[in-house]
Amino acid sequence: MQQNKSALRYTLILVAILILVPNRVSSAQSETRPAAQVRSAPSAPLQESEIDTIKIEELRIGLGDELVRGCWATIHYKGMLPDGQVFYETYGGAPFEFFYSELLMEGWVQGLAGLRVGGKRRVTLPPQFGYRSMPPSPNSTLVPIPLNSPVIFEFECLGAKFLPVVKLSNKVEIQRLREGQGEPAGYGDWITFHVKVFAGADSREGLNTYHPENGPFQIALPTPSGIFTGNTARMQANLPYLDMLLYGLKAGERREVVFKDSRFLGPMGDPLLGVKANEPFAIEIECVEIVRGPSLTLNNGLTIQDITIGTGRFAHLNAIVFIRYKGTLEDGTVIESNWDDPEPLQTRLFRTTIIAGMRIGIQGMRVGGVRMLYVPANLAFGEVPPDKYAHVPPNSPVIYQVELVDTWIPR
Numbered sequence: 001m002q003q004n005k006s007a008l009r010y011t012l013i014l015v016a017i018l019i020l021v022p023n024r025v026s027s028a029q030s031e032t033r034p035a036a037q038v039r040s041a042p043s044a045p046l047q048e049s050e051i052d053t054i055k056i057e058e059l060r061i062g063l064g065d066e067l068v069r070g071c072w073a074t075i076h077y078k079g080m081l082p083d084g085q086v087f088y089e090t091y092g093g094a095p096f097e098f099f100y101s102e103l104l105m106e107g108w109v110q111g112l113a114g115l116r117v118g119g120k121r122r123v124t125l126p127p128q129f130g131y132r133s134m135p136p137s138p139n140s141t142l143v144p145i146p147l148n149s150p151v152i153f154e155f156e157c158l159g160a161k162f163l164p165v166v167k168l169s170n171k172v173e174i175q176r177l178r179e180g181q182g183e184p185a186g187y188g189d190w191i192t193f194h195v196k197v198f199a200g201a202d203s204r205e206g207l208n209t210y211h212p213e214n215g216p217f218q219i220a221l222p223t224p225s226g227i228f229t230g231n232t233a234r235m236q237a238n239l240p241y242l243d244m245l246l247y248g249l250k251a252g253e254r255r256e257v258v259f260k261d262s263r264f265l266g267p268m269g270d271p272l273l274g275v276k277a278n279e280p281f282a283i284e285i286e287c288v289e290i291v292r293g294p295s296l297t298l299n300n301g302l303t304i305q306d307i308t309i310g311t312g313r314f315a316h317l318n319a320i321v322f323i324r325y326k327g328t329l330e331d332g333t334v335i336e337s338n339w340d341d342p343e344p345l346q347t348r349l350f351r352t353t354i355i356a357g358m359r360i361g362i363q364g365m366r367v368g369g370v371r372m373l374y375v376p377a378n379l380a381f382g383e384v385p386p387d388k389y390a391h392v393p394p395n396s397p398v399i400y401q402v403e404l405v406d407t408w409i410p411r
Contacts, residue, residue, distance in 0.1 A: 064117025206274025
């Protein structure tokens with residue numbers, strides 16, 4: 001009996017050792033890991049998923065920061081046709097560094113969402129989320145991309161950078177100088193902001209909208225080109241990296257971007273900004289106000305009223321837009337209309353095929369949206385209407401109803 005008790009005691013001790021020793025070893029191993037590796041990968045197996053017919057296949061789960069809109073991402077990528085032919089890739093060269101926002105190809109916006117640093121995935125895009133009927137020039141790709149062809153991208157995330165300080169590979173530096181308050185600005189919002197430019201090694205003052213004769217600028221996001229209208233200064237300005245500076249901005253916030261030379265403005269610099277050729281310069285912005293719809297009046301007198309909020313892509317000055325419209329005088333007299341035409345009007349917003357009030361008022365709309373534009377005379381046909389609009393009295397305010405049928409960013 002005593003022998004049985006002793007055997008039982010030894011058995012229990014042995015079991016306890018077998019249970020505790022692996023746990024102690026595992027604990028010791030986790031303590032010696034670098035901090036970046038402590039986060040464990042999901043226990044679920046790698047799998048394929050679909051988002052609105054976009055097929056996403058996880059090839060490797062990353063353990064670093066997650067890509068979110070408003071960050072600067074660094075990736076390697078490879079673009080392929082369905083038969084496996086590669087039409088573009090960064091492997092073997094410099095990685096691609098870019099601002100992650102809704103201005104990217106729609107398939108990239110959705111396909112990169114949630115990708116973490118160190119991760120790799122394959123994304124298959126149907127034509128409506130890829131190049132559609134407007135592929136890049138064959139001269140810019142390794143093989144031509146057929147019209148309306150699905151495309152496949154493999155993304156490998158190498159890094160992600162976030163404010164308050166972002167140092168880019170091209171030696172451009174962006175930083176937050178002062179925190180703001182309230183909701184951050186996003187695409188579709190109108191931002192009123194001041195600009196101050198410093199140029200040269202002595203940081204002499206260039207453009208300064210704090211001066212009363214200039215006044216603040218006012219613009220709708222997105223603004224990819226940095227060239228914009230719709231501001232109280234009654235002038236256009238080319239401010240590189242403007243979209244990145246304004247995205248996520250809060251009221252009262254101040255940001256700065258520093259450039260090592262003027263090549264971002266062209267070989268001659270920019271006299272309006274006060275920057276000479278080959279000079280370093282910096283742009284400082286301060287947010288005065290963020291204005292959101294559905295009804296708002298801009299500083300230039302244009303009133304925008306959203307009837308239907310769209311859910312598709314955003315319109316901006318660089319985009320090709322497809323619109324239906326109906327313009328009337330204040331008494332209801334029809335000036336022009338394509339509302340019942342078989343096809344919508346196709347135009348680039350920065351072109352003068354439509355009145356200034358429409359070019360400004362369509363900015364920030366989303367596909368599927370309908371809005372009313374109450375346009376003052378100076379943004380419509382002015383004192384002397386063109387011959388085509390000779391039936392419009394001089395200095396007449398006009399009203400336009402606009403539907404954004406589609407929009408596309410040329411690649």
